Amino acid sequence: MADPTPSGESLLFLTDEQLRKGIEAMFFAYRGFTADPDRILETMDYGRAHHRAVHFIHRSPGTTVSNLLAILGVTKQSLNRVLRTLVDDGLVEARVGRKDKRERNLYLTAKGQELERELSDAQRARMRAAYRAAGPQAVAGFRTVLEAMMDPDQRRQYQGLKESGA
Amino acid sequence: MADPTPSGESLLFLTDEQLRKGIEAMFFAYRGFTADPDRILETMDYGRAHHRAVHFIHRSPGTTVSNLLAILGVTKQSLNRVLRTLVDDGLVEARVGRKDKRERNLYLTAKGQELERELSDAQRARMRAAYRAAGPQAVAGFRTVLEAMMDPDQRRQYQGLKESGA
DNA sequence: GAATTTACGTCAGCCTTGTTGACTTTCCAA
């Protein structure tokens, strides 16, 4: 992006008040963002943690447990509890690694893909509505600011599969 | 297939892939958004719930308990647990309502304001850095999309106190 | 003035999802 004045804040008048509005916007928007999947999950025995696992396994089929740990930023005990129920319920398959047999490669089963679709359909519908209401320029800005707000490590996780056409 | 990067005039041709990136951007950015306050809170006996309470009492001094319940969207039992520790620790003062003595008007004490300052300084610093890196146009888009993503009720809470100068 | 409603507080118990610590099994690689 072209940044005409990287020199300082002179162009961007950032009062505490404006920043506070941004902070609250994040708070309220994130609630909306999770509201639809949460409603679906609550009818089952699952929670947001299951959603996250299913999402990232869907995004990167065959990913390992440690990989998932790095992305989700939780302990293996915490992830394992969630993963175990998903495997037991037949939503996720954990295949022993071909090259390194210590690893477990994670895949969604047909049933798991069904849940993933249901959840992401709901979440995408809201995202799509917001994008349409805001317009293309706003969408670009939205993504730019969010990216700038991430921790460097998180940004790497995010961008790591940004062009996942490989 | 490769996703055409939505640049400029590209009308709202929203592929699932683009929406997925938006979803993940929200996930990773929200983690960054809460990371700094979380680090501060974790050294004390407080958590994110305390932060939220302190934030909104700071924003609306004298607000009532039911008001706070509506904004935070939790049960009174849940809020009360948090509020009680804040009052006990001398961060929040709960004055009996002057007009309606059933109500409790909530205020931050000097000590409470100190914590609020510490937390919001950290959060604002990150927000400010992201805003500067992204530029004014991106910031406007960011806010527009976030607003569109909120539930109508939440949006009302958000806009309800827009008045202060902005 | 009595009855009802409202605002708030609290006790008790449950769930999800995070944590730490300790231990085992498997298996790659030096």
Next chain:
DNA sequence: TTGGAAAGTCAACAAGGCTGACGTAAATTC
């Protein structure tokens, strides 16, 4: 052969959601 990484498991605990039930004071309504 041995060290250590990867994964799984058990146990215990905490934060912070939730529901239900109950109590009290104050306001409102009948």
